[in-house]
Amino acid sequence: MAAIRYNDINTTPVWAKLHQHQRATRHLHMRDLFAQEPDRFDRMNVQLDGLLLDYSKNRLTERTLELLIELAETADLAGWMQRMKGGERINVSEDRAVLHTALRLPRSASLEVDGVDVVRQVHEVLERAYAFADAVRDGRWLGYTGQRITDVVNLGIGGSDLGPLMVHEALAPYWHPALRVHFVSNVDGAHIARTLQQLDPATTLFIVASKSFTTPETRLNAEAARSWFLQYAGVADIAKHFVAVSTNREAVTTFGIDPANMFPFWDWVGGRYSTWSAIGLPVMLAIGPKCFAEFLDGGRAMDEHFFSAPFSVNMPVLMALIGVWYNTFYGAHTHAIMPYDHGLRRLPAHIQQLDMESNGKQVGRFGEKLDFDTGPVIWGEEGVNSQHAFFQLLHQGTRLVPSDFIVPMNSHYPVDHQHAVLVANGFAQTEALMRGKNEAEALAELATLNLSGEQIDMLLPQKLFPGNQPSNTLAVDKLTPRSLGKLLALYEHKVFVQGVIWGINSFDQWGVEYGKQLAAKILPQLTNEQALSHDASTNGLIAHFRSCYEQLG
Numbered sequence: 001m002a003a004i005r006y007n008d009i010n011t012t013p014v015w016a017k018l019h020q021h022q023r024a025t026r027h028l029h030m031r032d033l034f035a036q037e038p039d040r041f042d043r044m045n046v047q048l049d050g051l052l053l054d055y056s057k058n059r060l061t062e063r064t065l066e067l068l069i070e071l072a073e074t075a076d077l078a079g080w081m082q083r084m085k086g087g088e089r090i091n092v093s094e095d096r097a098v099l100h101t102a103l104r105l106p107r108s109a110s111l112e113v114d115g116v117d118v119v120r121q122v123h124e125v126l127e128r129a130y131a132f133a134d135a136v137r138d139g140r141w142l143g144y145t146g147q148r149i150t151d152v153v154n155l156g157i158g159g160s161d162l163g164p165l166m167v168h169e170a171l172a173p174y175w176h177p178a179l180r181v182h183f184v185s186n187v188d189g190a191h192i193a194r195t196l197q198q199l200d201p202a203t204t205l206f207i208v209a210s211k212s213f214t215t216p217e218t219r220l221n222a223e224a225a226r227s228w229f230l231q232y233a234g235v236a237d238i239a240k241h242f243v244a245v246s247t248n249r250e251a252v253t254t255f256g257i258d259p260a261n262m263f264p265f266w267d268w269v270g271g272r273y274s275t276w277s278a279i280g281l282p283v284m285l286a287i288g289p290k291c292f293a294e295f296l297d298g299g300r301a302m303d304e305h306f307f308s309a310p311f312s313v314n315m316p317v318l319m320a321l322i323g324v325w326y327n328t329f330y331g332a333h334t335h336a337i338m339p340y341d342h343g344l345r346r347l348p349a350h351i352q353q354l355d356m357e358s359n360g361k362q363v364g365r366f367g368e369k370l371d372f373d374t375g376p377v378i379w380g381e382e383g384v385n386s387q388h389a390f391f392q393l394l395h396q397g398t399r400l401v402p403s404d405f406i407v408p409m410n411s412h413y414p415v416d417h418q419h420a421v422l423v424a425n426g427f428a429q430t431e432a433l434m435r436g437k438n439e440a441e442a443l444a445e446l447a448t449l450n451l452s453g454e455q456i457d458m459l460l461p462q463k464l465f466p467g468n469q470p471s472n473t474l475a476v477d478k479l480t481p482r483s484l485g486k487l488l489a490l491y492e493h494k495v496f497v498q499g500v501i502w503g504i505n506s507f508d509q510w511g512v513e514y515g516k517q518l519a520a521k522i523l524p525q526l527t528n529e530q531a532l533s534h535d536a537s538t539n540g541l542i543a544h545f546r547s548c549y550e551q552l553g
């Protein structure tokens with residue numbers, strides 16, 4: 001464990017310099033910066049093997065970047081990167097190493113943690129998972145009636161759902177033609193019931209995915225799936241239809257799943273960083289081991305870039321520092337993610353967990369209170385749908401909303417010229433957000449209409465766009481397993497870098513525990529007559545439920 005030292009980043013000279021610099025430059029308009037700097041795009045883009053980050057449409061000068069890099073150096077970013085990569089226990093509150101990057105290392109590598117080569121462990125499990133995926137995909141793994149598997153249901157929540165779900169959706173062009181994968185996460189019975197309605201138990205395989213194997217939502221869904229299955233088949237048939245992915249062998253066995261059907265991973269893989277592990281099993285089943293290996297390769301390419309490129313040309317570091325600039329020094333509360341790709345429509349949800357569960361914290365890694373703003377609210381929606389929903393606020397609202405536009409340059413679905421329309425919309429939005437529309441431009445437009453002076457006075461303010469709204473554009477050559485691997489690892493490292501700057505442990509999540517404790521207390525009270533001792537609102541709601549709940553009789 002690293003020596004305990006309290007986070008003092010906000011008392012360093014560079015922190016004060018950044019505040020001062022923000023005050024001195026906040027009047028600058030990006031439209032003017034572009035006019036003054038014809039080479040702005042050339043200077044402010046980074047490319048890595050088919051992935052381009054254009055960060056020129058940000059409120060940045062060369063000096064801003066210099067100061068932000070000085071901030072990263074002051075926070076000992078290079079040291080923390082080495083500590084993570086080397087397997088030090090940087091998740092101090094849980095006393096764990098943080099090694100999702102080891103999941104992407106090649107078989108030829110080795111990395112010892114507590115005397116164990118974790119790369120060897122990773123590849124042993126990958127080989128087993130690949131062999132299992134191949135057997136299901138080829139029709140060699142058969143159900144209890146001897147039929148091949150046609151449907152896979154992943155039962156998991158949080159990190160055991162969002163990552164694999166997003167990756168699975170994004171890679172639809174690579175799916176096995178005769179295998180459908182479903183994801184059930186919500187404890188709302190509607191989710192499992194509506195999924196099971198479509199399925200035949202003889203041809204359905206369930207993956208119970210839970211790092212801890214104690215998550216009530218997942219256990220309840222798994223029990224519901226098992227009861228449904230046992231209406232048709234016998235207990236001995238469970239082995240052909242239920243597998244588990246977990247770190248908790250004992251709980252898996254107690255649940256009734258044969259440990260031979262369990263794919264393990266390790267406590268040094270955080271749930272929201274686990275898609276690369278056996279938690280990716282539903283993805284392996286859908287796209288096959290070869291494509292999954294390419295996804296891992298893409299992640300590794302980003303790791304190599306992250307661990308070796310100077311900060312000034314390091315994609316995750318730049319995205320993280322730009323985010324810190326807006327969050328901490330501009331007071332921006334949110335960050336929007338807009339994938340201009342239907343397959344990536346669940347990316348905002350995945351990044352929500354990745355970022356907000358990692359950096360949504362008010363204390364530093366050693367428990368010290370942080371006296372500045374940390375992780376933003378992450379939100380977003382696929383383009384162009386988002387344009388028709390909330391872009392009004394981005395263009396003419398009162399908030400600063402930094403955003404990422406993710407735009408594939410090529411489509412797997414060449415439907416007429418629709419892809420060009422999609423891309424044109426994405427680029428146009430970043431231009432409009434940056435430039436805005438000034439009075440002269442708005443007046444020129446109004447002048448072409450036959451309007452009275454009074455109408456022009458009323459309309460002119462409504463036609464103005466302040467602009468100066470920042471965005472990054474991530475141009476992806478084509479959405480493939482490899483490019484998706486790079487994109488996902490990019491966001492993981494971005495979150496890590498921001499955590500380091502703010503002095504946060506990005507790998508624990510104590511904030512989700514309290515609600516779980518109270519839910520466990522409220523659950524029995526919903527259906528008994530026990531006196532209630534919550535606040536008046538919670539008491540009132542429980543009483544109201546008791547009076548409405550039809551199954552109480």
Ligand SMILES: O=P(O)(O)OC[C@H]1O[C@H](O)[C@H](O)[C@@H](O)[C@@H]1O
Nearest residue numbers: 158159160210211212215271512
């Ligand atoms: O994989 P599991 O142990 O079932 O955990 C599922 C999820 O639930 C927890 O409440 C955490 O907030 C998440 O980080 C985790 O991914």
